[in-house]
Structure formats: structure tokens, C-alpha cells
Amino acid sequence: MKITNVEGISLAVPIKNAIKAPISIPHASELEKVVFQEYRTTLVKIETDEGITGYGECMVRLAPTATRDIVNYMKPILIGKDPTDTEYIWELLFGAMMNRGHYQGFYIEAISGIDVALWDIKGKALNVPVYKLLGGNSHPKIWAYASSIRFRGMETMLATAQNFVDQGFTAMKMKIGQGSETDVMAVAAVREHVGKDITLMVDANCGYDVKTALQVGKELEKYNIRWYEEPISPDDYEGYRRLSESLNIPIAAGEAHFLRYGLKDLIVKGKVDIIQPNVCRAGGFTECLKIHGLSSSFNVPYLTHTGSSSAVCIAASLHLAAALPDCFIFEDMQSDWSKDQKNPLRWDLTSLPIKSFKEGFIELEDKPGLGLEINEDVIQKHRLS
Structure with missing residues (x-):
């Protein structure tokens, strides 16, 4: 089997009514009009001479056409290759920019989408789900948490x-990072509302400095928080170490990191308790298996991150969550950036390979590859030229 075509496809859906930042970002009043102006992603479509087509996603936050153009630029490297040679192809792609310092950012996101599409092809060719290729179904039923309760006023x-x-x-996760008093009050209110039996996590999206994160963390210890996610800047490893050693709440991070090299520093220097790489940002399945090998050697659980992506990334993350034995819970993205306009890239592009959801647990179907049926009408409607 040989690759015959590779295509990057950028999609964007304008958010009609301007919204306030639903999560913590710096300089929100200036940046929200760009960061949250649209739902966006870049898909990767790879075709073969045996009629098998694979899809992947490049997790993007800005300028999806940049990632698309990288995918299309790398097409000559991929044409004629055996798509099941995922390790070899990954090293080829990484080698093109490795000595130019591109260990993160748009280029690695592009590699990630390509790699996910190749594993989709591999699963379809062998007539097995991707999770079987990743090590088998470690979780016939996957515990899922709803993500996320966003900044929308206490009543909402x-x-x-x-x-x-x-x-x-x-289980559910809520966003914090609006200010220490506001955040603690919000967590207390949600905890009181849902009761003590619901597992509750908080995510600050890097919204604090270390002292504020420590102050908030001490207050959060009163509310039985399962983990405290990204309280500070991704590269402040010394700050993460201080928080991990000072608080009784597990510290989680890693969605902003790329490849095993950045995750190694987060684990070794930052002493985090949980890592959360995104398979469509951190190098695809090929690299994430290596990241898991690294984290497991330090007894640090690997949990998948989905975020505001399309359904392709969510499906890929489900397969990884099913395969990794220490992935004890899955992030099931249930809320969009705008509360008044749903994200069609999440809800309409394809259905997820979920057989059932009952009492907080997901059971996957056993369809080949990622198990997706892409709606071409959605692609044509939202495709960027």
C-alpha cells in the first residue's frame, strides 16, 4: 500500500456575536476578539492506492491555514511511502526541521495531524480499531468527565x-483564573451545588503567578478537588515544583507542551502529578506512545487532553485513553466557547465511535481505524480557501 495524496484542510466557523474570553488568557480584553472570533481546525486527509483514506487533525489555536500549508508542503516526502511505516515517516518529518529548533508549535501540530491520519489508515487496513494497535483495550468502559464549566456568571x-x-x-471540570476571591467563591458554589459525590477538577489555563496559585490552591484544598490544572505558565518548572511540593491537591499540566522533551522537563523539573498532552498537538500517536513510556517510568499518569477541537481530535484521544492503562479518566468536551452558538466542527463533522454512555462511563465501538464517517458537507461549508 502506498500514499497517493496528502491534503491539509483548514476549517473555520465565525462566531457571530462577539464573546468575552470563556477561559483565562492574558490581556483578555485585547486578545479575545482574535482568539475567540471563530471555531477553527486543520484536518489532514491521506489517500492510498488501495482506496483507504485516513483522517487526522492538527490542533490549532490561531491561523489554521499556516498548519495546512505546512502539511501540503510536506506532501512530496509522503507520496509513495507505505502509510503503515509510521515510525519511519515520523522521523522523516521531524528530521526536516529538527536541527532548526522546531520542537514545538505549528510544525509539530502539522506532524501530529499527519501521524493520526496514518494510524487511521493502518487500523482500516488491518480491520481493527486504532486502540487495538496502541496496545489493546485497557478500559472496556472509560470513565469520562464533562469539560468544562466556563466563565459565564454564577447562575449559568x-x-x-x-x-x-x-x-x-x-465528574466535571470548571474554569478558574478570574481572580483568587472570585475563583474560590465559584468553586465553593459549584461544590455545594453538585454535592460531595461528584468528582470536581479545576483548570486555571495558566492564569496565575506562583504566589497566587499557591494561595488559591490552599483554599481549594477545602473542596476535595481531584486536580489543579495548569495554574501557572507552562515553562515555569520551578514554580510547578513549588506548587507540587506545597499543596495536597495533585498538579496537572502538559496540554501546552510538545514532544517527549518538553514533557520530560515538566515531569523531572516540575514534579507534576499528572500530564495531559494532546495527541493532535504533541506529535500524534507515534510520539504520544513514547511520552507515555516516559511518564510511566516516573509513575506519573497520562491523561488525554481534548480542548476546543473538532470531533477528529476527540476520537483520537478516545482511542489513546482506551489503550493507556493509567489513563483513569477522559476529558469529554461538552461546552463550546459561545454558549449561544454550537461548534459544528465538534458536533456535526462526524459522530464519535461511542457505543454507549452510561453512569459516567463511555464504551467504544470496535470500528476499524478511528471509526469515523466524515461529513463532507460540513467540510465544504466551512473550508478556507
Whole structure:
């Protein structure tokens, strides 16, 4: 089997009514009009001479056409290659920019989407789900948490929490980072509303400095928080170490990191308790298996990150979560940036390979590859030229 075509496809859906930042970002009043102006992603479509087509996703936050153009530029390297040679192809792609310092950013996101598409092809060719190729189904039923309760005022936040409970979730995550007093008050209110039996996590999206993160963390210890996610800047490894050694709440991070090299520093220097790489940002399945080997050697659980991506990334993350034995819970993205406009790249592009969801647990189907049926109408409607 040989690769015959490679295509990067950028999609964007403008958010019609301007929104305030639903998560913590620096300089929010200036940046929110760009960062949250649209739902966006870049897909990768790879075709073969045996009629098998694979899809992947490049997790992008800005300028999806930049990642698309990188994918298309690398097409000559991929044409004629055996798509099942995932390790060899990954090293070829990485080698093109390795000695130019591109260990993160758009280039690695492009490699990630290509790699995911190749594993989709591999699974389809062998007529097995990708999770079988990654090591088998370690979790016939995957515990899932609803993500996320966003910044939308207390009444809406509590209504969102109640909606998650009504859907059957037994765990959920809420956004913090608006300010220490506001955040602690919000966490206390959500905890009181959902009760002590719901597992609750918080995510600051790097919104604090170390002293504030420590102050908030001490207050959060009162509310039985399962983990404290990205409290500070991704590269402040000394700060992460201080938090990990000072708080009784597990510290989680890693969605902003790329490849095993950055994750190694987060584990060894930052002493985090949980890592959360995104398979469509951190190098695809090929690299994430290596990241998992690294984290497991330090007894640090690997949890998948999905974020505001399309359904392709969520599906890829589900396969990884099913395969990794220490991935004890899965991030099930249930809320969009805009509360009034759903994200069609998440909800309409393809259905997820989920057989059932009951009492907080997901059971996957056993369809080949990623198990997706891409809606071409959605692609054509939202495709960028």
C-alpha cells in the first residue's frame, strides 16, 4: 500500500456575536476578539492506492491555514511511502526541521495531524480499531468527565454543572483564573451545588503567578478537588515544583507542551502529578506512545487532553485513553466557547465511535481505524480557501 495524496484542510466557523474570553488568557480584553472570533481546525486527509483514506487533525489555536500549508508542503516526502511505516515517516518529518529548533508549535501540530491520519489508515487496513494497535483495550468502559464549566456568571455556571449531572456525568471540570476571591467563591458554589459525590477538577489555563496559585490552591484544598490544572505558565518548572511540593491537591499540566522533551522537563523539573498532552498537538500517536513510556517510568499518569477541537481530535484521544492503562479518566468536551452558538466542527463533522454512555462511563465501538464517517458537507461549508 502506498500514499497517493496528502491534503491539509483548514476549517473555520465565525462566531457571530462577539464573546468575552470563556477561559483565562492574558490581556483578555485585547486578545479575545482574535482568539475567540471563530471555531477553527486543520484536518489532514491521506489517500492510498488501495482506496483507504485516513483522517487526522492538527490542533490549532490561531491561523489554521499556516498548519495546512505546512502539511501540503510536506506532501512530496509522503507520496509513495507505505502509510503503515509510521515510525519511519515520523522521523522523516521531524528530521526536516529538527536541527532548526522546531520542537514545538505549528510544525509539530502539522506532524501530529499527519501521524493520526496514518494510524487511521493502518487500523482500516488491518480491520481493527486504532486502540487495538496502541496496545489493546485497557478500559472496556472509560470513565469520562464533562469539560468544562466556563466563565459565564454564577447562575449559568451552576446551570451548566446541573446539566452535566443530568446527562449522567459523575465528574466535571470548571474554569478558574478570574481572580483568587472570585475563583474560590465559584468553586465553593459549584461544590455545594453538585454535592460531595461528584468528582470536581479545576483548570486555571495558566492564569496565575506562583504566589497566587499557591494561595488559591490552599483554599481549594477545602473542596476535595481531584486536580489543579495548569495554574501557572507552562515553562515555569520551578514554580510547578513549588506548587507540587506545597499543596495536597495533585498538579496537572502538559496540554501546552510538545514532544517527549518538553514533557520530560515538566515531569523531572516540575514534579507534576499528572500530564495531559494532546495527541493532535504533541506529535500524534507515534510520539504520544513514547511520552507515555516516559511518564510511566516516573509513575506519573497520562491523561488525554481534548480542548476546543473538532470531533477528529476527540476520537483520537478516545482511542489513546482506551489503550493507556493509567489513563483513569477522559476529558469529554461538552461546552463550546459561545454558549449561544454550537461548534459544528465538534458536533456535526462526524459522530464519535461511542457505543454507549452510561453512569459516567463511555464504551467504544470496535470500528476499524478511528471509526469515523466524515461529513463532507460540513467540510465544504466551512473550508478556507
